[in-house]
Structure formats: C-alpha cells, structure tokens
Amino acid sequence: MNKEETSIHDFDLELICEYFSALERQGPGSPEITKKALSFVDILNDGSRIADLGCGTGGQTMVLAQNAPGQITGLDLFPEFIRLFNNNAKQLDLQDRVKGIAGSMDNLPFQQEKLDLIWSEGAIYNIGFERGLKEWREFLKPGGFVAVTEATWFTGERPDEINAFWQREYPGIDTIPNKVAQMQNAGYVPVATFILPEQCWTDHFYVPQVEVQKDFLKKHAGDPTAENFIKNQRHEAELYHTYRDYYGYVFYIGKKI
Numbered sequence: 001m002n003k004e005e006t007s008i009h010d011f012d013l014e015l016i017c018e019y020f021s022a023l024e025r026q027g028p029g030s031p032e033i034t035k036k037a038l039s040f041v042d043i044l045n046d047g048s049r050i051a052d053l054g055c056g057t058g059g060q061t062m063v064l065a066q067n068a069p070g071q072i073t074g075l076d077l078f079p080e081f082i083r084l085f086n087n088n089a090k091q092l093d094l095q096d097r098v099k100g101i102a103g104s105m106d107n108l109p110f111q112q113e114k115l116d117l118i119w120s121e122g123a124i125y126n127i128g129f130e131r132g133l134k135e136w137r138e139f140l141k142p143g144g145f146v147a148v149t150e151a152t153w154f155t156g157e158r159p160d161e162i163n164a165f166w167q168r169e170y171p172g173i174d175t176i177p178n179k180v181a182q183m184q185n186a187g188y189v190p191v192a193t194f195i196l197p198e199q200c201w202t203d204h205f206y207v208p209q210v211e212v213q214k215d216f217l218k219k220h221a222g223d224p225t226a227e228n229f230i231k232n233q234r235h236e237a238e239l240y241h242t243y244r245d246y247y248g249y250v251f252y253i254g255k256k257i
Contacts, residue, residue, distance in 0.1 A: 011229050017078045019229065022212045026056035026081075027122025028200040028249050029149065034063040034121070037251045039161045040192040041117055041145045044068050048116040053074060053105045053136070054123020058098075059084040064119060065094045074100040075108070076124075105132065110139045120148040122249065125170050129179060133186035133254070140256045146188060149196065152176055152250040162243040169247060188254030196249040 020026045044050075048070030052061045055074030065072050074085050085100035103109055105120075106127050118140060124132040129150050136146060151166065153175045166173045174182075180190050213230050220226030 006081045010230070011225070013078075014107070015226065015229055017080050019212070019216055019233075021057065021078075021080055021084060022215070023205075023208055024057070024178060025059040025204055025208075026148075028196060028205045029060055029121050029201050030196075030219055031060075031063045032203045033068055033196055033200055033251065034060045036194070037147050037192070037253055038064065038067055040253045041068075041147065043116060043143060043145065046070060049114060050117045050119060051071075051108070051110060051115050051139070053108075053118060053132075054126060055085060056123075057081050057098060058088045058100065060119070060121045061085070061098065061100075062088055062092055062094065065089070065098045066092070070097070070116065071096045072096065072202070073110075075103045075105065076100065077102070077104055097150050106135070108136070108139055112138050113141050113144075115139050116141055116144050118144070118146045118148075120146075122149050124148045124150060126173065128172050129174075130172070130186065133183060133188065137187050137256055142256060144256045145191070145253065146256070147251065147253045149249040149251050151177070151247065152195075153247050154177055154195070155246050158246040158248060159243065162239060162246055164204040165239055166247065179250065179252060182250055183254045186254075187257050190252070191255050192251070192253040194251050196251065198248075200249065201240055201244070206240070209233060 046069045050070050050072045052064065052072060052074045055061050055076050058074055061072060061074045076082055079102045082100040082102045089095045089098040118136050133146065151173045152168055153173060156175065176193060180193060183190050216226065217230055
C-alpha cells in the first residue's frame with residue numbers, strides 16, 4: 001500500500017497506543033476550546049456526575065476538572081492511556097474527583113439517567129456520531145448535556161483527494177447542518193455548534209508530534225510497519241495543511257429532551 005491508500009485502521013492497536021501515549025492530546029483541541037464548550041453547560045454542581053468517553057490520557061479531562069464541579073470518570077479502551085490518565089490526575093491533585101477506567105464506549109458501565117454531562121473530544125467517531133448520541137442518551141439525566149467534537153465538512157463539495165481520504169477513514173463525516181439534524185433526531189436540543197480553530201490541529205496536535213515521531217522512529221529503527229505508520233501520520237498532517245478550508249472538527253453541544 002502506498003501512503004495515500006493506507007489508513008490508520010490498518011495498524012496494530014498496540015503500535016497506535018504506544019505512539020499516542022507520548023502526546024498530551026490524542027486529537028485536535030485546546031484548553032481554551034474545552035473551556036468554551038463547557039461554558040454552554042449550565043447545570044453542574046458539586047454533586048454532578050460527568051463521563052469523558054474516549055478520554056485518552058486526559059488532556060481535556062483535566063481542564064474539565066479544573067473548571068467544573070462534580071465527579072468525573074474518564075473511560076478509554078487502552079489501559080495504558082488510563083494508567084497515564086490516573087497519574088496525571090494525581091499530579092494535579094485531582095484524584096479525589098477524577099478517575100480513569102478502561103472500557104468501551106459501546107458498553108458503558110454507568111446506570112441509566114445518572115450522568116449530568118457526557119463529554120467526548122475527537123472520539124465519538126469510534127462508535128459513530130449518530131449511534132453514539134442515541135445510545136449514550138439513556139445514561140443522561142433529563143436535561144443533561146452531551147458535548148462532542150466530530151469531523152465535519154465545511155462545504156457541500158470538496159476535492160477528490162480529501163473526499164477519498166475521509167471516506168476511507170470515517171464515512172460518517174458530514175456537513176454541519178446534517179450533523180445538527182442528527183443530534184435533533186437523537187433526542188437532543190442543539191445548544192451550540194462551533195468550529196475548532198486551526199491552532200487546535202496545528203499547535204496542539206501536529207506540532208507536538210514532530211519530536212515524538214523522531215523518538216518513535218529511533219526506537220523502531222528498521223521496522224517497516226513503524227515507518228509506514230509515521231508516514232501515515234505525516235500524510236494526514238499534509239492533507240490538513242492543504243485542505244483545511246474544507247473540513248475540521250466541530251463542537252456539538254446538546255441538551256437531552
């Protein structure tokens with residue numbers, strides 16, 4: 001496979017985990033954007049229960065904990081991410097309110113209608129936007145909030161290269177109006193929608209990968225699978241720089257009816 005035909009889904013999960021464990025954030029975002037999205041959630045108090053699904057090592061979760069009351073559970077499929085997550089919480093003296101657990105977002109370990117807020121930055125694609133919103137809704141209290149970032153088209157048409165890339169990576173990608181309609185159909189009142197600025201991709205996601213990639217290639221010198229993985233990551237970054245006018249992440253915030 002050449003780099004244009006290779007998808008991240010073609011690589012071993014352990015390799016993916018090792019690479020992204022070295023990054024503070026496992027997807028585009030920033031503390032400022034996390035706080036902006038949180039500003040639309042007006043129901044939280046010390047007794048609130050929050051779940052961050054696909055939390056990674058907790059880059060955004062710790063920002064939530066520092067800016068919102070309540071108990072926060074981070075859930076991720078990778079135990080190594082959760083180990084780092086809990087270490088990060090302890091270092092910030094948040095361990096009494098923030099706990100990470102290993103698990104899958106398609107089999108949540110929560111009771112029905114017990115959560116005040118479900119958060120997911122750059123991770124709902126693992127289950128699919130529509131499916132995630134529908135299945136997660138039963139765990140929210142009436143009036144509870146969901147806040148997720150989702151890969152989204154900014155235009156009705158786009159160049160073939162970037163269209164083909166996203167159809168391979170995530171066929172669920174769609175336009176903002178269609179995503180808002182999906183949220184409504186899943187039983188939420190759309191509260192806010194906004195595009196993540198370019199810095200969330202460049203300064204907070206792709207730039208930190210440069211040094212990580214050097215170390216990764218050094219550790220796996222001569223390993224063609226690791227080398228192809230880095231080629232894949234670099235290709236993804238190149239595509240973003242070329243086609244960022246056509247797509248990006250959008251924050252979708254909804255309230256359960």
